[in-house]
Amino acid sequence: MHLRSLCDIRLALLLALTACGASEGENADAGPQEAQSLQITPENVELTVINGVAVQQPYTVLATYAEGNTVDVTDLVSLSVDNALVGSFLSGVFETGVAGGESIVRASLGEQSTETGIVVVLRNERVDEGAPANAADLFDEATEDPLLAPSLVYPDDGTYLPPNLGDFEMHWTSTAQTDLYEVSLKSEHSTLRVFTTQDASLGAFTAFTPQEWRAIGESARGNDVQLQVRALNTAAPETLGASEARIAKLTDTNVEGGIYYWASSGALAGGIYRHDMSRPGESAEAFYTTAETPSSRCVACHVLSRDGDKMAVTYDGGNGAGSIVDVASKTPLLATDRTFEWNFAAFEPGGERIVTVRQGVLTLRDVDSGEVVNTVPTGGTASHVDFAATGDRIVYAAVASPAADWSFTGGSIVLQSFDSGSAMWGPPVTLYQPPAGTNAYYPSFSPDGEWVLFNQSAATSYDAATAELYVMRSDGSTEPLRLESPNVTSGLTNSWARWAPFVQELRPAGETPEQFFWLTFSSKRAFGVRLGQGTPQLWMTPFFPARAAAGTDPSGPAFRLPFQELGTNNHIAQWTTRVVPVD
Numbered sequence: 043m044h045l046r047s048l049c050d051i052r053l054a055l056l057l058a059l060t061a062c063g064a065s066e067g068e069n070a071d072a073g074p075q076e077a078q079s080l081q082i083t084p085e086n087v088e089l090t091v092i093n094g095v096a097v098q099q100p101y102t103v104l105a106t107y108a109e110g111n112t113v114d115v116t117d118l119v120s121l122s123v124d125n126a127l128v129g130s131f132l133s134g135v136f137e138t139g140v141a142g143g144e145s146i147v148r149a150s151l152g153e154q155s156t157e158t159g160i161v162v163v164l165r166n167e168r169v170d171e172g173a174p175a176n177a178a179d180l181f182d183e184a185t186e187d188p189l190l191a192p193s194l195v196y197p198d199d200g201t202y203l204p205p206n207l208g209d210f211e212m213h214w215t216s217t218a219q220t221d222l223y224e225v226s227l228k229s230e231h232s233t234l235r236v237f238t239t240q241d242a243s244l245g246a247f248t249a250f251t252p253q254e255w256r257a258i259g260e261s262a263r264g265n266d267v268q269l270q271v272r273a274l275n276t277a278a279p280e281t282l283g284a285s286e287a288r289i290a291k292l293t294d295t296n297v298e299g300g301i302y303y304w305a306s307s308g309a310l311a312g313g314i315y316r317h318d319m320s321r322p323g324e325s326a327e328a329f330y331t332t333a334e335t336p337s338s339r340c341v342a343c344h345v346l347s348r349d350g351d352k353m354a355v356t357y358d359g360g361n362g363a364g365s366i367v368d369v370a371s372k373t374p375l376l377a378t379d380r381t382f383e384w385n386f387a388a389f390e391p392g393g394e395r396i397v398t399v400r401q402g403v404l405t406l407r408d409v410d411s412g413e414v415v416n417t418v419p420t421g422g423t424a425s426h427v428d429f430a431a432t433g434d435r436i437v438y439a440a441v442a443s444p445a446a447d448w449s450f451t452g453g454s455i456v457l458q459s460f461d462s463g464s465a466m467w468g469p470p471v472t473l474y475q476p477p478a479g480t481n482a483y484y485p486s487f488s489p490d491g492e493w494v495l496f497n498q499s500a501a502t503s504y505d506a507a508t509a510e511l512y513v514m515r516s517d518g519s520t521e522p523l524r525l526e527s528p529n530v531t532s533g534l535t536n537s538w539a540r541w542a543p544f545v546q547e548l549r550p551a552g553e554t555p556e557q558f559f560w561l562t563f564s565s566k567r568a569f570g571v572r573l574g575q576g577t578p579q580l581w582m583t584p585f586f587p588a589r590a591a592a593g594t595d596p597s598g599p600a601f602r603l604p605f606q607e608l609g610t611n612n613h614i615a616q617w618t619t620r621v622v623p624v625d
Contacts, residue, residue: 077105080119080156081112082149088161091138094257099136103149103156119151127260128162138162141260142231164232164257170239173222177237180279181224181272190283192216192223192242192273196570198599199288202584204560205259206296208322209604211249212269213570216242218283220273223248228268229292232261242273245571252323264294264549291598293584294549296320297560299542300350300621301603302329303580304342308609313341314353315612317605318621319542326605329624330355330367336378343385343448343614347393348431348543350618352409354387354396360448361385364398366409369622376412385447386426390462391433399425399447404438406465415465418458422470425450426484426503430491430516431543433462437494437516439483439503440470449504453483455496457516473518481506488541488559492516493587495539495561509537511563511597513590523590528563528583528600535578539563541585543619548586558586562603562615569602578611579603 081104089097105115121131125145129138136147142164148157169177196213197203203210212225225248227234234254240246250258258267267290274282302316305326313331317324332338335357343356350369357363357378364384365376376382384398384405395415398405402423406415418424420440425447427438435457442452454475459468476482476498483503485496495513499506510532511525529536542560549555562582568575581600590596606612 076152077113077115077154078108079106080104080115080149080151080154081106082147082156082158085158086160087158088163089138090163090165091142092165093167094164094253097138101131101134101136101147101149103134103151105151105154115151119149122148123160124148128160136160140256142229142257143261144231162231164261166232166234166254166257168234168236168254170237172239173237174276177222177224178235180222180274180276181237181282184274184279184282187281187283190216190218190220190273190275190281192218192220192271192283192285194269194271194285194288195245196247197269197288197290197601200291200599201601202291202293202598203259203601204295204297205263205292206319206322207255207259207604208252208324209250210255211247211570211572211604212271213245213247213572214242214271214285215245215571216273216283218273218275220275220283222274222276222279224272226268226270226272227258228270229258229262229265232258234258247571256322259292262292264292266291293546293558295546297542297546298544298619300346300618301542301562301580301615302344302346302353302618303615304344304613305607305610306342306613307611308607310607310610314344314355316621317603320621324605326607330372334372336374339378344616345387345389346616346618347389348391348619349393350620350622352389352393354384354389354398356385360446361401364400366396366412369624371625375410382407382412388427388429388436390429391431392462395465397427397429397436399427399438402441402444402447404436416467418467420456420458420470424456425453428486430487431489432491433460435459435487435491435516437473437485437487439485439496440472446504449502450483451481451502453481453503455482455485455494457494471518473516474514474522482512484538486540487516488585488587489543489545493585493590495541495585496522497537497539498522505535506537507533507535507566509535511536511539513585513596515591520591520593523593523596525583525585525597526595527597528565528581530567530599534575535564535566537564537578538614540615540617543617556586556588558584561585562617563600564613564615565600567600569608573608577608578613579606579608580612580615 116134127141225236269288271285306312311331315326316329317326339357353367364382365374386399404418423441439453440456441450455473499508510529512522514522547555583600586596
C-alpha cells in the first residue's frame with residue numbers, strides 16, 4: 043500500500059471519529075475542527091539501558107476538541123526527541139540510542155504541540171576473563187576497609203578530555219593483598235564497571251573499548267565523570283578498599299582535525315604517522331615512512347599545509363634535502379635530491395608559498411616550483427618558523443649566534459609582519475627576550491593568532507630535558523605564562539608544542555561559555571604504570587585564553603593521545619584541518 047493511501051485512510055478514520063455531530067468536534071457546515079490541545083503519555087519517563095540492550099517505550103497522544111471529546115492521534119502526530127543520541131521514534135515507539143541523558147519529547151499536530159521529559163540512564167558492566175561471574179555482587183555486598191584501598195596513578199584529577207577520545211585507560215597500584223578490581227566511570231546518566239584480576243603490586247591498568255568510551259563520552263558531554271578503582275581479595279570478599287575518586291572533565295564538542303607526527307625506534311618503520319581525530323579508536327596510520335619514501339630514505343622533520351593537501355619534508359636528517367609531497371598520492375612535487383635544502387618550514391595559510399629554514403636563513407618560496415620569492419630580512423640568524431592563520435605574520439626563534447637550525451642556545455621569540463599581496467616583510471619585532479642563560483624556541487601561533495606558545499629551557503633547543511611550555515599574547519601585552527598543569531614538574535622534555543586548528547567552547551550548565559583550544563606536545567613523562575619516564579610520546583592539554591589573560595593557569599593536566607604505539611619515540615606533531623584520503 044502506498045504511504046499516501048495509508049495517510050488518507052488514517053485521516054478518514056479521524057474524520058469519522060469527529061463527524062458524529064457538533065457535540066463530537068464538528069460543525070456540519072464548517073467541517074472537522076482543529077484540536078484544542080494534545081496530551082502525551084506517559085509523562086517524564088526514565089529508562090534504564092543495561093549493557094547496551096535497547097529499551098523501547100510506546101507513547102500515546104490524545105487530541106482534545108472544543109466539545110471535550112478526545113481522539114487517539116498517535117499515528118497522525120509528529121513525534122521527536124531533542125537529543126537524537128538518547129534515542130529516536132518509530133511509529134509512536136521510542137527506542138533508546140547510544141547515550142544517556144535528559145531530553146524533551148515533542149508531539150505536534152497541525153498548530154497544536156505538547157512536550158514531556160525523558161531521562162535515559164546507561165548501566166554497563168564488563169567481566170574480564172579470569173574474574174568471577176558474580177564479581178558485581180561481591181563488590182555490592184562488601185563493606186569498606188581503608189587498608190585495602192588501591193592508588194590511582196593515571197589520569198590526574200581534573201583532566202579535561204574530549205568526548206570522542208575513542209579509547210581511554212585507568213592505571214593503579216595496590217600494596218594490599220587484593221586480586222579483584224572494579225574499575226568504574228560514573229556520570230549522572232551513565233555508569234561503566236569493569237571487573238578484572240591483575241597483579242596491581244606491579245601496576246595494573248584497564249583499557250576501555252571505543253564503544254564503552256563513546257557511551258560515557260556522549261552521555262557526559264560538558265559534564266564531569268568520576269573515576270575510581272575498588273579492590274578486594276576473593277578469598278575474603280567481605281571487605282573492599284576504594285581509591286580516591288578523581289574527576290575527568292568532558293568537553294562539549296569533539297576534537298577534530300588531523301595530526302601527523304614523526305615516530306622513530308621500536309618495531310615500526312620510522313617516519314611520518316598520522317591520525318584522523320574524527321575516527322576515534324583507530325591506531326595511527328603509517329603514512330610516509332621508509333617504506334613509502336623514495337629509495338627508503340629517512341624522513342623526520344615535516345610540516346603540513348593547513349588544509350592537509352601538502353607536506354614539506356626533509357630527507358636524510360639535519361641539513362638534508364627538502365621537498366614537498368602531495369598528500370593524496372604521496373608523490374614528491376619537487377626534486378628529492380639536493381636541489382632544495384631546508385630543516386624547518388611553515389606554509390602560508392593559503393598553501394601557495396612556504397617559508398623554509400636553512401643555516402639560520404628564512405626563505406620564502408613558491409610551493410609549486412620551489413623557487414625563491416625572497417629572503418626574509420630577519421637581521422640575524424633564525425629558526426623554528428610558524429605562520430599565523432591570518433597570513434599576515436610569522437613568528438620564529440632568533441638565535442644570538444650561528445648554530446645548527448635544530449640545536450642552539452640564546453633563542454628569543456620574534457614576530458615579523460607580512461603583506462601577502464606584495465610578498466613584502468615588515469621589520470622584526472622581539473616579542474620575548476628570555477633572561478640570560480635561558481633559551482626560547484619552537485614558537486607557534488594559536489588558531490586565532492592571539493597567542494604564541496613556545497618552549498623555554500636552560501639548555502639547547504634539541505632534546506632539552508628542562509624544556510617547558512610557555513604562552514604569551516602575540517601583541518606582547520602580557521608577560522610569558524608558564525603552563526603549570528602540563529609542566530607539572532621538571533625534567534619532562536616538554537617539546538614541540540602545537541595547537542589543534544579549531545576554536546572550541548566549554549559550556550558548563552548555567553555558566554558563561556568559555557573559549558578554549560587544544561594543544562599537543564612531545565614529552566618523556568611516564569605514562570601511568572605502562573611506560574616509564576624517558577620515552578617521548580604525544581600528550582594533549584587544553585588552553586583557556588580568558589584564564590591566561592587573568593594571569594591564572596590556563597591549562598589542565600595532560601593526557602596521552604591513545605592512538606600511539608608505546609614502543610616508538612614520537613615527536614613533532616603537526617596539525618591539519620582535515621585528513622586527506624590517499625588515492
